[in-house]
Amino acid sequence: MSLEDEKLLEKYLREELRVVNKSLPVRRKSLKELLKEEYPYVLTRDGGIHMFRRSELRYAYELLGDELAAKLYLPIILEVRTEFSETVVSVSDEVAARLIAKILDMKDYSIPLYIYPKQLSVLRSLIGTLIHYAFVLR
Numbered sequence: 821m822s823l824e825d826e827k828l829l830e831k832y833l834r835e836e837l838r839v840v841n842k843s844l845p846v847r848r849k850s851l852k853e854l855l856k857e858e859y860p861y862v863l864t865r866d867g868g869i870h871m872f873r874r875s876e877l878r879y880a881y882e883l884l885g886d887e888l889a890a891k892l893y894l895p896i897i898l899e900v901r902t903e904f905s906e907t908v909v910s911v912s913d914e915v916a917a918r919l920i921a922k923i924l925d926m927k928d929y930s931i932p933l934y935i936y937p938k939q940l941s942v943l944r945s946l947i948g949t950l951i952h953y954a955f956v957l958r
Contacts, residue, residue, distance in 0.1 A: 843865065844864065844952065845895060848895065849893065851892040852886070854877055855878070855889070860874065860877060862894070870895060870952065876947045877894075880892065888919075892919060895951055897916075898951050899955075899956045900953055906936070906937060908934055908935070911932060917929065917933040924939050
């Protein structure tokens, strides 16, 4: 494949990813801010609404405390990684990684934090509305 073909393919893939990621939030809100709202939500790029379960917000607050609640922006963006043979997502945000590590009972972890299918299943069951997937080109 020529360099020109590779550039064209990359441009096409980036455009496809933009379409796939249209449900990402326009602006994320802090956990502390969301806890004050009667109906906690953020607007998405496609004009939709991403709602949060209050019970999940409270759970995250219990694990992080007041100071970090102001620094955790939701939804947590889980980047779907394409360079692995199985589905792997990563989290680059330090506060989000700390929350996820606590939920998964991980003592040692690094940034980015890699999350594998079994761990992802646990996250979806405990904080499903607090996470959102983003597809990225690596």
